[in-house]
Amino acid sequence: MRLFFTCFFLLSSGICFSQNLLTISGFVRESGSQEQLPGVNVFVPGTAFGTVTNTYGFYSLTLPAADSLRLIYSFVGYEKTERLLSPFSQNTTLNIFLASVNQLDEVTVSARRQEDYVSRSAQMSQVEIPIQQIKKIPAFFGEKDVLKVLQLMPGVQKGTEGQTGLYVRGGGPDQNLIILDDAVVYNASHLFGFFSIFNSDALKSVELTKGGFPARYGGRLSSVLDMNMKEGSKDKLHGEGGIGLISSRLTLEGPLTKSKKASFLVSGRRTYIDILAAPLIKSQQRNDPTQVRPGYYFYDLNAKVNVDLGAKDKLYLSGYFGRDRFYANEIGPEIDSRNGLDWGNATATLRWNHLFGQKLFANTSLIASNFNFGVNSYTKDIYEDGSSGDEFSLDYTSKIRDFGIKTDFDFYPNTQHAIKFGVQATFHRFVPSALAIQGSFFDQSIERSVRPVNSVESGIYVEDTWQPFNALKMNVGFRLSSFTTESKNYIRPEPRFSAALRLAKDFSFKVSYAHMNQYVHLLSNTGLGLPTDLWVPTTDRVAPQQSKQIAAGFAKDLENPALTLTLEGYYKDMNNILNYKEGSSFLSLDGENANELNWENNVTSGRGWSYGTEFLIQKKYGRLSGWIGYTLSWTQWKFPELNFGQTFFPRYDRRHDLSVVGIFELTKRITLSATWVYGTGNALTIPLSTYNVYRDNATSPYNQFLDWTGRGVNEYGAKNSFRAEPFHRMDIAVQFRKKLKHHERTWEFGVYNAYNRRNPFFYDIASEPVTNAAGTTTYRNVLKRYSLFPFLPSFSYNFKF
Amino acid sequence: MTRYSLLLMLLVLGNMACDTLVNTIPESELPKTTSQLTLFSFISPQDTLIRVKVSQTRPLFGEVLTGSNLMIINGDTIYTGDALPKASVQISDGKTSAALTYVPQEELFAISTKQFPILAGKTYTLTVAEGNRRAEASCTIPENAVTIQKYTLDTLVVSNFGLRDSTLSLSFTWQDPGQQTNYYRVKAYELVEFSIVGFDDKNQSITESRQVGKFYFSWTGIANRTVLQSDGQLDGTVFLSPQGRKKLEVAQTFGFLNGSPITPKKPPVSFGISLLLLNTDAPYYLFHKSVQDARQDNPFSEPSLVYSNVTNGLGVFAGFNQSTLWIPSREK
Structure with missing residues (x-):
């Protein structure tokens, strides 16, 4: 903290010595909607003087x-704007409105220089995808998904087919800090991981950092996915929506008051497979006395209100609420059975922006986040x-609830420095699992709940983007994180x-180094984004996960054609990463350790690199946009209690990963797009042979094996020594846009898995009869590959006004 | 159940009904495996016999090998008749070695400890050769046996799915020696004389003979307190066994004759209870723990691997040093 203030005053005093310096500041907004634009390049042409707008467009x-x-304001997707101040002789506030380049006209704009050169930023290992581009990339069932587009970037990999989990530089899907308007989102998936919970209509920006993490972020090892919701248009009521095969969605935004000081945005989405399938299921069981009613749906709702409290203050209130429910009820003359699984996130953020003069910007957020899951x-x-x-009843619940507060400052003392500093604290309450079983055939009902765990996670940071001379730009930062459990404090x-x-x-x-700590862990033994995956905190026995990452690379911007090239190498060491012990599961009701509800006994920690x-x-x-990304990587784990302490490749170790994304504007009305992905198969453990094991385990005096009992087990070779077949797939889509009198509509037709590749989802062993020439039938085991999605066409209708 | 419903749901979503989404992997693309030798042996200075079970693995893919029978016990598939009688089995303490002979009735190899004594603190090597395969494993017997300090023994009436049973309940403690790594295994049995009832069909008569047998306790352990314990983080402390339970032996019904149950005339007689504490080596502990944890049929859990300390083969060769506490029966 002292260091922090020393730096602050040193830099402040530096300004006092230079009397002839003046400050120009302001907000950059989108013309029309007045949406504040983050990440806009503001620079003096021909010099090294420049900056980038912060999250709030300042x-x-x-x-x-x-x-x-002469000042230039430049941002992808917007008309470059130039301002001339003549003379520049006093401190100036200059708010700028950038006109959105209609994607139809962008073809003609493309020749113009866009100044968002990656080679000029100190940040590396960062991926930014314009939302407009996300909407043009082919998607599974036409459902546009931010996370699946990110999976197409190098260094970011998918787990299993169709899953939204992100595996960044050898890290697991729990090692991503996913923040939506400052609130941490714990389970970012709908439908067992097949869709992410983020509705792209409600999003303004998406930014993924894989390495070289700025000090303002902390709490996860592998990546930071920072998403901001749109604020809501201030000019007039706008709407956007779509009707697809799986779901429909609608977003409305507009001014709240006549003075246009406040605006709102509401965005909702719901699936309707359950409603469409209900009559079908009913007619199938017309004559059955016992009626089975399975169903599934999810919905999500985003809402945001923002109020302008004058030139220096602004208030935002935003929230997300989403829920998944899967149910199977069976009602008949002999049985009454109701089973369900449901889970969901809820977040709320209240943010207050305040300007302390022209050089110091502050944002304070109050954050609440909640995730619960129940069976x-x-x-x-x-x-x-x-x-x-x-009668039998079972209730299982698992919950996390967070309350947080954070304050961040952006301080711009002079052209050489841009300083960010702040503090944050989050109060977590975990209920990892609570189980209640009641039944008339038990003498007593079983009620086991793991005591709720309260803990405080906090951080204090300072970072300085410093340009000591023209050719060198650095971001030097320091973060002190701490986690307080009931009896231990980690700093x-x-x-x-x-x-x-x-x-x-x-x-x-470019070169970067980052040291990260992770105090909350996700226990998963499926690799799928199932809600049964359990979030647990660091405890006295379970230490925080740690990582150190070093990365280096080159960035090159080309002018014609306007291409960006990056080549990066990284090495990441992860310590105290957690995994279930072999054979453990989230709900051990059927095993020998049924009494073990304390998850700490079911996990084991180790090292990964x-x-x-x-x-x-x-x-x-x-006219043609997109990218080609290729990753060559190795990931290895070593856990004292897994694979008998030997090093092994975790399931998602992927040697080669290639993505090709192309978007082509055929005409002003027609857009063609395609993606092709290739990835090395997952490292799996499959049985190779079987044998009897004999234990020193006497059970009865009638036992024939003296005091030993035999049991057939599988032999697997080394852990994860089987490689699944490589994964590859092509998706294509075509969009037809038309401007009608009151709105613009888009028809989209898409195909998932265009050449019908049978990608492996899982493998299983089956026994098949074989008849030989003599007519005798013997059985032999074969390995079966189960694939999930064949050639799947889809269409959707989207509108915008 | 829920987990399977989830999977089912996924399958339905993926149009799994469509058969072509399930494909057989050609045998040429499968990992190549050959049969390996397996051996299992647990030795201790307190035993009178060294026994070694020798067998082999069966590659899972391809045709099922003939010449053995499949037996399913408690859901486990067990191959019987899989012993390799022609194998050569040697045990050595580094200086002297001895060959074990095949015992056909028990389908294993054995030698008396009178011929080849097992001593505390010594390291033994077991070598199995069959054809041109040769597997080998070594183990070291722990230096000392650890004595049982205190025990509690009660008779309880417990409910077992609506039935009421008289049950013996047992637990005991021992002091872990400090400054050394120890692994423990607890066992207990009641020594009971009971009747074997034979039925002569021709004469329609019943014969009854007496036999003495060991009836073992089963254990309900939670967390780290199971039948297998390690002093990893509890070095030098007092250890407590899990709770052992065993039903009181009652005269068993062997069948029915002319509609009336055949029950032995003489009831079972208990001689006493034997508490056993095995101070084991690491392979003993790791192997039994890995077999205990091996649940290989749950699609949602990582398959767990079974421990082996055999080179060029699979299985385990482990040693222990055992102490016994005998509690004589009060009725006797």
Whole structure:
């Protein structure tokens, strides 16, 4: 903390000595909607003076006074804007409105220089995808998904087919810090991981950082996915929506008051497979006395309100609420059974922006986040005379609830420094599992609940984007994170560093180092995004996960064609990563350790490391846009209690991963798009042979094997020594747009898995009869590959007004 | 059940009904495996016999091998008749070695400890050769046996799915020696004389003979307190066994003759209870723990691997040093 203030005052005093410096600051907004734009480049052409707008669209530049000052505001997807201040002789507030480049006209704009060169930023290992581009990339069942688009980037891999989980540089899907308007989202998936909970209509920006993490982020090992919701248009009521095969969605946004000081946004989505399937299921069972009613749905709702409280203050209130429910009820003359699974997230954020003069911007957020998951099952047998027989009920719940507060400051002392500092604290309450079983055939009901665990996670940070001279830009940061459990306090320093050295015009060398700690863990033994995956905190016995990552690479911007090339290599070491012990499951009701509800006994910790190289060639705009990403990587784990302490490849170790994404504007009305992905198969453990094991385990005096009991087991070779077949797939889509009198509509037709590749989802062993020439039948075991999605066509209708 | 419903749901969503989504992997693409030798042996200075079970693995893919029978006990598939009688089995303490002979009735190899004594603190090597395969494993007998300090023994009436049973309940403690790594295994049995009832069909008569047998306790352990314990983080402390339970032996019904149950005339007689504490080596502990944890049929849990300390083969060769506490029966 002292260091923090020393830096602050040193930098502040530095300004006092230079009398002729003046500050120009303001907000950059989208014209029309007045949506604040983050990440806009603001610079003085021909010099090294420049900055980038923060999350709330604010910028501040302190420059020497001059007779005239030319400023350029540039952002992908928007018209570049230029301002001339003549003379620049006093501190100035300059708010800018950028006009959105209609994607139809962008073809003609493309030749113009866009100044968002990656080679000029100190940040590396960062991926930013414009929302407009996400909407054009082919999607599974036409459901546009932010997370699945991110999976197409180098260094980011998918787990199993169709899953939204992100595996970033050898890390698991729990090692991603997913934040939506400052609130941490714990389970980011719907439908057992096949869809993410983020509705792209409600999102303004999506940014994924894989390495070189700035000090303002902390709490996860592998990535930061920072998403911001749109604020709501201030000019007039706008709407956007779509009707697809799986779900429909609608977003409305507009001003709240006549003075246009406040605006709102509401966005909702719901699936209707259950409603469509209900009559079908009913007609199938027309004559059955016992009616089975299975169903599934999910919905989500985003809402945001923002209020302008004058030039210096602004208030935002945003929330997300989503729920999944899967049920199977069976009602008949002999049985009454109701079973369900449901889970969901809810987040709420209240943010207050305040400007302390032209150089200091502050945001304070109050955050609440909640995730809960429940399994409930009730069965009652009914006798012929109508009386009730045995009853059984099971309720299992798991919850996390967070309350947080954070304050972040952006301080722009002079052109060489841009400083961010802040504090944050989150109060977690975990109920990892609570189980209640009641039944008439048990003497007593079983009620086991793991005591709720309360803990406090906090962090304090400072980071400085420093440009000591023209060719060198650095981000030097430090974060002190802490986690307080009921009887232990972990305090961990986290140094961060990244730098870009310009070697030639638009060509730079970058290097970064980041030390991260993770205090909450996800226990998963499926690899799927199932809600049964359990979030648990660091405890006295379970230490925080830690990682150290070093990355280095080159970034090159080309002007014509306007391409961005990055080549990066990384090495990441992860310590105290957690995994279930072999054979453990979240709900051990059927095993020998049924009494073990304490999850700490079912987990084991170890070390992992990952290294690799990533190549990306990207074209963000133009008639043909898209990218090619390739990753060559190795990930290994070593756990004292897994694989008998031997090193092994975790399931998602992927040697090669290639993605090709292309979007082509055929005409002003027609867009064609395609993606092709290739990935090395997952590392799996499959049985190779069987044998009897004999234990020193006497059970009865009648035992024939003396005191030993035999048991048939499988032999697997080394853990995960079987490689699944490689995964590859092509998706294509075509969009037809038309401007009608009151709205614009888009028809989209898409195909998932265009050449019908049978990608492995899982493998299983089956016994098949074989008849030989003599006519005798013997059985032999074969390995079966189960694939999930064949060639799947889809269409959707989207509108916008 | 719920887990399977989930899977079912996924399958339905993926149009799994469509058969072509399930494909057989050609045998040429499967990992190549050959049959390996397996051996199992647990030795201790307190035993009178060294026994070694020798067998082999069966590659899972391809045709099922003939010449053995399949037996399913408690859901486990067990191959019987899989012993390799022609194998050569040697035990050595580094200086002397002895060959074990095949005992056909028990389908295993054995030698008396009078011929080849097992001593505390010594390391033994077991070598099995069959054809041109040769497997080998070594183990070291722990230096000392650890004595049982205190025990509690009660008779309880417990409910077992509506039935009431008289049950013996047992637990005991021992002091872990400090400054050394120890692994433990607890066992207990009641020594009972009971009747074997034979039925002569021709004469329609019943014969009754007496036999003495060991009736073992079963254990309900939670968390780390199971039948297998390690002093990993509890070095030098007092250890407590899990709770052992065993039904009181009652005269068993062997069948029915002319509609009336055949029950032995003489009831079972208990001589006493024997408490056993095995101070084991690491392979004993790791192997039994891995077999205990091996639940290989749950699609949602990672398959667990079974421990082996055999080179060029699978199985385990482990040693222990055992102490016994005998509680004589009060009725006797």
